[in-house]
Amino acid sequence: MNYEHLFKALGNRTIRMALVGPKGGFGRSLLVQCRALPSIDIAALCDLDIDGTLATLASLGFGADAAKVCNNADDINAARAAGRIALVGDHALLNAVELDIVVEATGQPEVSVQIAENALKRGVHVAMATKETDSVAGPYLNRLAIENNVVYTTPDGDQPSNLIGLVTWARVLGFEVVAAGKSSEYDFIYDTAAQTVDYLEERHAVSLDGCWTLGEDIPATLTKRSQALSMLPQSATPDYCELNVVSNSTGFLPAADALNYPLARISELADIFVPKEDGGILERTGVVDVFNCLRRPDDVSFGGGVFVVVRCKDDETWQLLKQKGHVVGRTGRYACIYLPYHLMGLETPTSLFSAVLLGQPTGSADQMPYAQMVARVTRDFKAGETLAMGGHHHTIDGATPLLVDRVKAGDAAPFYLAANKRLLADVAKGELVPLAALDLDGSALHAAWQRNPSA
Incomplete structure (x- = not known):
């Protein structure tokens, strides 16, 4: 995909963006990238912590006069006329700002759903980074956007949008997607010589000698790994939320109610996320799931990335791809295609461009509560x-x-x-x-x- 060609209209217009929740990691990373893009006008920032937001702007190198604290519509008009960012604490004041798109990143679903509704009803696009809201009311907000001829989308840079993109890419190309998923947030880093596992900033003495390789009985090996690392958390609440959004956007159902969370090396994914009759862990295909990335210190991380496991349709083609380093399962029937990263707000401008310039979401155009x-x-x-x-x-x-x-x-x-x-x-x-x-x-x-x- 040639993105410069796709978004060639960028040379002819400026996108007016409001960001709600600018102090978090996602909001900060989006501000970093927007500073490098003259096509994006940061029209407004909304946060209850005004002083904290000003401090964030200062830490990013914005000038002292880049933003003006606004308490009413007159303040906003004056700030915008002077080319300054309107900084508001009350999200209702966003209605007084001329906008093309609102990026919602508060993480507070009761508030964010109101912000999204207000924007969509007045003809403003919405990029919903608050996954908690999307998991509950995304299908409604998607329909509301369509009714008002605007776009409601997950933002690129967040795992749900990245995974939806990978799934739809695979479907367009005619792949049969057996499973789609992501890695959980933190890696399990195993030092085979020292027999220790690092998780976050903790180190634990653990031997995985009996289960470091998958062996013939994959489910049994995965059980041994999980038991050996039982002192560490092996699931995370955000994963369920994110895959809820992906499920509603793709129609894929969860592989298991608690999700499977195998401790897996990247090279093993095309052997694990396959049907049980082929040696894997899946009761059915066309599912979403999560794995915990298990790696050595010198292995690359999955970095919170996303993957699809597809069915191989031609042995010769996939053996050629395997020789080129692609992840093909031991039976040759399945392959894993993956993006080993998510870059938070650094990637999000593509969603803003797609919504405003093309009228298309980078997430799903038709969510349903699956x-x-x-x-x-x-x-x-x-x-x-x-x-x-x-x-x-x-x-x-x-x-x-x-x-x-x-x-x-x-x-x-x-x-x-x-x-x-x-x-x-x-x-x-x-x-x-x-x-x-x-x-x-x-x-x-x-x-x-x-x-x-x-x-």
Whole structure:
């Protein structure tokens, strides 16, 4: 794809962008890239932490007069007339800014759904980086965008958009996609000589001598690896959320409710994510799943990348590709094609260009609620307690996520609809949080979820 040709209209216009949530890693990385692009006008920034946002701008080298704090529409008009960024704390003030696209990155679903609705209804495109919102109400927001002749999209640079792109690329080329997925956030780095595993900044004495190679019984080997590293976390809440978005955008259902999370080396993916009858772990094909990247210190990382496993249709072609270093399984029936990175906001401008210049999403143009992320409580909860969400990974204290077929979800609440809600009824340990147990009075996210189309 020649991107300069695809976006040749960039020479003739400037895209006016508002970024909501500029202080996080995604927002910061997007600001870094936008500074290098004269075609993007950072028209507005929105964050409750005004001082923190100003500090972020200063740390990125923006001048002291680059942004003006605005408390009303008159302030905004004055700032924009002077060529300055309008910095607002109240997202409602974004309605006073002339915009082409809003990038929503707050990570707060009850707020972000309102921001997206307001933008779409006034004819402004939306790039939704708050995956928590997308997992609950993405299908509705997608339809709302179509009704208002604008685009709602996942942003490139985030794993959902990158994986949707890889899946659709494979489909367009006629590949049969057996499985699609991503690596979880952090690598497991095994030193074969020292027999230690580094995970984040921790080092553990572990021997994987009996299971470093897959052997003949792949599921048994994967079980041994998981048991050997049982002292470390092997799943992460954001993975379920991200694959919920991918499922709704591709029609692929989760490979397992808890996802499989094999500890796998990159070279093994085309042997693992294949049907059980061919030695792999899949009960069915056309699924989404996650793996934990297991590697040596001198191996390259998957870097939070994405992959598809496809069925090989011609032995000679794929043996030639295997000789060139591509990942082809031991049977020769399957191959793994992957992008070993995601660059957060550094990649996102392609989504902005596609939405504004071409009127096309870089994610799905037709989301449906095929899957649902739900919350299973790990202790007894009493009526009156709140399912508090917190931490970098937006977990719910006392609950673990699952990703299930929407029909199988039954009366269970979406995970991020349950987050930060007060319980109206007891929920016993091991149960899925039911929708009826939540105090949803005034919930904009619940109202949006109810407007999702039916799969």
